[in-house]
Amino acid sequence: MVRDPLLRLEAVSKVFDGGTVGLDNVDLDIGHGEFVSLLGPSGCGKTTSLRLMAGFEQPTSGRVLLDGQDITALRPYDRPLNTVFQDYALFPHMDVAENVGFGLTLRKVSGAEIGRKVKEALDLVGLGDKIHARVSMLSGGQRQRVALARALVCSPRVLLLDEPLSALDANLREQMQIELKRLQARLGTTFVMVTHDQTEALSISDRIVVMNRGKIEQIASPAELYDAPATRFVAHFIGTMNLIEGKALETTGAFHRVAAGPMTLEVPADRGAAPAPGAPVLVCIRPEELSVLASPSDDAVAAQIMSTVFYGPTLRLFVEIGGGQKLMIDTPRRTAVGAFEAGAFVHVRPNRGSGRILSGT
Numbered sequence: 001m002v003r004d005p006l007l008r009l010e011a012v013s014k015v016f017d018g019g020t021v022g023l024d025n026v027d028l029d030i031g032h033g034e035f036v037s038l039l040g041p042s043g044c045g046k047t048t049s050l051r052l053m054a055g056f057e058q059p060t061s062g063r064v065l066l067d068g069q070d071i072t073a074l075r076p077y078d079r080p081l082n083t084v085f086q087d088y089a090l091f092p093h094m095d096v097a098e099n100v101g102f103g104l105t106l107r108k109v110s111g112a113e114i115g116r117k118v119k120e121a122l123d124l125v126g127l128g129d130k131i132h133a134r135v136s137m138l139s140g141g142q143r144q145r146v147a148l149a150r151a152l153v154c155s156p157r158v159l160l161l162d163e164p165l166s167a168l169d170a171n172l173r174e175q176m177q178i179e180l181k182r183l184q185a186r187l188g189t190t191f192v193m194v195t196h197d198q199t200e201a202l203s204i205s206d207r208i209v210v211m212n213r214g215k216i217e218q219i220a221s222p223a224e225l226y227d228a229p230a231t232r233f234v235a236h237f238i239g240t241m242n243l244i245e246g247k248a249l250e251t252t253g254a255f256h257r258v259a260a261g262p263m264t265l266e267v268p269a270d271r272g273a274a275p276a277p278g279a280p281v282l283v284c285i286r287p288e289e290l291s292v293l294a295s296p297s298d299d300a301v302a303a304q305i306m307s308t309v310f311y312g313p314t315l316r317l318f319v320e321i322g323g324g325q326k327l328m329i330d331t332p333r334r335t336a337v338g339a340f341e342a343g344a345f346v347h348v349r350p351n352r353g354s355g356r357i358l359s360g361t
């Protein structure tokens with residue numbers, strides 16, 4: 001899929017002592033200069049993947065390739081990759097410059113050159129004025145930057161980041177996400193970041209690898225993941241989705257007509273083969289793809305509001321339509337329909353051309 005990948009996991013499996021499967025036959029290509037996130041629930045194999053790339057872990061089977069060269073047997077310090085750990089792993093008794101220059105000292109780089117590179121790396125992360133500060137005196141965000149500078153100072157081909165922002169509070173985290181993305185774009189270095197925060201992954205990645213139980217569910221751009229989830233897991237995991245067990249009716253031109261409970265949807269037929277009429281399908285429709293009407297309409301179904309949740313600009317309605325089917329609908333707070341109150345009856349219409357189906361699930 002990626003032409004001439006920089007980093008490749010080829011049929012990589014990892015079974016730990018005791019038999020836990022960390023990774024199960026994973027193929028993954030990462031291109032030059034890409035920002036790729038590994039996203040998935042706890043225990044799905046994100047950190048294991050990163051550690052295999054870094055060389056802290058050996059695969060049970062399969063190979064790790066960099067620029068087409070097999071690096072599976074290389075030790076971490078012999079790989080032109082660097083890692084930013086979740087807890088930063090800074091040395092508290094050293095100052096900022098010593099922390100950042102540590103890797104260069106190990107590599108026996110000359111003192112003058114270390115000084116120059118450390119300054120350059122600290123300027124890059126906006127900490128040029130903290131070069132002699134003690135690490136213990138720094139804020140969480142500043143420590144995070146020191147860890148970044150330390151990882152970047154050796155000019156790695158790939159920067160591996162394991163939940164790099166998880167220790168920061170929400171505001172700082174958002175600011176650092178933007179900085180991280182800018183830094184990556186400026187350097188053109190390939191970044192592989194582990195996160196379990198989908199908002200973070202969606203906002204800063206070129207591509208996202210969604211993982212589940214040691215396997216890859218889907219690799220796609222943020223928009224494609226959101227608009228065209230390939231599996232039930234991804235549909236459920238990314239964003240908020242109404243999942244309805246439905247039935248295929250027919251395919252006419254650009255649309256599949258499907259029954260989803262009492263609703264009939266015409267979903268775009270631009271992806272995958274047409275399901276046979278009568279075949280079970282999983283209908284996926286986002287809360288923002290449903291509209292609430294005050295009065296009946298041919299293409300709407302009756303619904304009762306069970307509860308509402310206030311989200312600032314929008315309101316999320318939890319409604320029930322015929323057959324006990326529950327749906328979530330996101331609607332502007334002020335519409336012609338009037339106030340939305342629990343117990344009220346409304347009419348729900350799927351927006352034209354919205355929704356997706358997954359066959360055979």
Ligand SMILES: Nc1ncnc2c1ncn2[C@@H]1O[C@H](COP(=O)(O)OP(=O)(O)OP(=O)(O)O)[C@@H](O)[C@H]1O
Nearest residue numbers: 016020021022041042043044045046047048049196
């Ligand atoms: N050293 C180890 N020994 C045994 N089992 C391990 C080891 N490291 C990881 N595992 C297991 O492998 C699986 C994948 O772990 P991994 O750390 O890669 O998950 P993760 O996706 O990073 O999760 P989290 O979001 O919680 O950090 C888990 O079931 C975990 O318990």
Ligand SMILES: [Mg+2]
Nearest residue numbers: 046047048194
């Ligand atoms: Mg982890």
